[in-house]
Amino acid sequence: MSAKDFAPRDFAGRTVAQHVDAFTSGKVSARDLVEGVLARVEKAQPFNPIATLDADGARAAADALDARRKRGTGFGKLAGVPVSAKDLILTKGLRTAFASLTMKDNVPKVDASAIAQWREADAVLFAKTTTPEFGHKVLTDSRLHGVTRNPWNQHHTSGGSSGGAAVAVALGLGPIAMSTDGAGSGRIPAACCGIYGLKATLGRVPHEAAPDQFGQLTYLGVMARHPTDLGTGLAAMSRGHRDDPWTNAIGRTPFAWPDNSGEHPIAGKRITVIRRMTGGYLDPDTEARLDAALAFLDKQGARIHEMDGREIDWKLDVARVILRANQIERFGEILKTRRGDLDPSFAKTLDEGNAVDVVALRRALADRTTAYRSVQRLFGDADLLLTPTVATPAPLASQDQFEPLIVDGKPLGDLRAAWYTYTIPFNMTGHPAISIPFGQSRAGLPIGLQFVAPWFGEATLIRLAEAFDTETGASAEFPPGFAAGL
Known part of the structure; x- marks a missing residue:
């Protein structure tokens, strides 16, 4: 049967559980759910969230589920749910190009363990989402896939490097998406696009493909419109893997x-x-939303204590040194032989890696332990940490990774120091962290707040996000023209 023989069902805005119940009860076919998402994909093209669309594969997977349902067999916890995965995550039989011209024809022979687990739970993978080349920056653009734009204002960035995943969820292209987070790459675009983004504890989700398992800074994560779906998605991808220590x-x-x-x-x-990790700039609208969140928390009976971020040496450059050393080891040969095919910002990133010497790397590895101990001490007097996710709402889509962040005509410093200091430490320390949407700026751009919990505190963060969503109704908000049912 062809696609025109099925009626697209727009389930945007529904939870994972509602998708599963509608399918397993026979109220709707998996194929109809897929066709509904594919219709939204076409509408979302101006925002460019999709790196590789697998419409035929998704239809075939949905048809197989529909055939199973007729036979009355049991289903997994993501049965019939359309999902996407970032173009850095291996997907068997579906192109994983890493947003790079050097890998544009790469089709993996295996799934990443997390992807395999989602498939085993009967999710329907319909697309890979956009990212910068090899996920090297917190903006989403590449020579291979172009610029991914903010769903609330196309002149602004989606954030990165999981920008496509965030835009897909914001526009209703499935209720959950799989992301990666190396220095905030999941939480930053979640904040920019007005959705929920979770980075779990180190080791909670297998990431067995990473070449340096013991020096891991990058995590596979979940993005969702509904906080409870973070839990469902995480539960379905958290079985361990023998190759991930x-x-x-x-x-x-x-x-x-x-x-x-x-x-x-x-x-x-x-x-x-x-409020400020290093005493730098904080956007007034972001600070106002932080104050509103504190009022809500106080009303709910929280015990709030503020501290000056400058009391802690966050070792913010440690992650950069480790990441750059890992990148040049992994991609050094590509830099030598195919520099002309690389995005200029990625080539420059690798040049930074070439400049890392063994003494600096050894010091960084030791300082990572120092950073971990500093955060652990904070949890001696706290159950949760609260920060902005980023210092300002999404910059312009034309923002360069290596140029200063400009606010009101004033340069505030490079992006790492001026914009996303808040997310970096917790990739080093392994603590779980979540970005929660909490209102918008006067210009209509989403604002996110970050909560951090002790190791294995994901459930606490998700329940907290549910409480915030009850207060804000953020899960029901869609960018103009993409409301549920459209």
């Missing part, structure tokens, strides 16, 4: 969701607020 360290026990602890997510919680 961090997942072995926690006994390969999958994350369990829903969480039935009965504990109130806010009342009595000790929350340490860090």
Whole structure:
């Protein structure tokens, strides 16, 4: 049968559970759900969230699910749910180009473990989402795929490097998307695009493809419109893998969701607020939303304490040194032989890697431990940390990774120091962190807040996000022209 024989069902705005129930109960076919998402994909083209669309593969997977349902067989917890994955995550039989001209024809022979687990849970993978080349920056553009734009204002960036995943969720292209996060690459675009983005604890999700397992800074994560779907998505990708030692360290026990602890997510919680990591600029609209969040938390019975971020040496350059050393080791040969095919900003990033000497790298590895201990000490007096996710709403789409961030005509410094200092430390320390949408700027751009929990505190963060969503209704908000049912 052809696509025209099926009626697209627009389930945008529905939770994962609602998708699964509609399919398994027979109210809607998996194929109809897929056709509904594909119709939205076409409408979303001006924002450019899709790197590789697999319409035929998604239809075939949906048809197979529909055939199984007729036979009455059981289904996984993501049955019939259309999902996407960032173009850095290996997908068997579906191009994984890493947004690079040097890998534009790469079709993996295996799935990443997390992808395999989503497929085993009967999710329907319909697309790979855009990213900068090899995920090297917090903006999403590449020579291979072009510029990915903010769903609330096309003149602004989606953030990165999981920009396409964030835009896809914001525009209703499936309820969840798989992201990666190396220095905030999942939380930053979540904040820019007004959705929920979770970076789990180191070892919670297998990332067995990374060449340096013991020096891991990058995590596979989940983006969602509804906070509870973060839990469902995480639970379905958290079975350990023998080649990832961090997942072995926690006994390969999958994350369990829903969480039935009965504990109130806010009342009595000790929350340490860090407005500025280093005393730098904080956008007035972002600070106003932070203050509004504090008022909400106080009303809910939280015990709030503010600290000056300058009291902590966050070792912000440590992640850069480790990342650059890893990148030049992995991509040094490409830099030598195919520099002309690389995005200029990626080539410059690799040049920075060439400048890292062994003494600087050894110092960075030791300083990572220092950063971990500093954050651990904070949790001696706190149950949660609260920061802005980024210092300002999304910059212009024309922002250069190596140029200063400009606000009101004034250069504030490079992006790392001026914009996303808040996310970097927790990639080094392994603590779980979430970006929660909390209103918009006067210019109509989303604003995100970051909460950080002790190791394996993902359930606390998700329950907290649910409480915020009840207050804000953020999960029901769509960019203009993309509301549910359109």
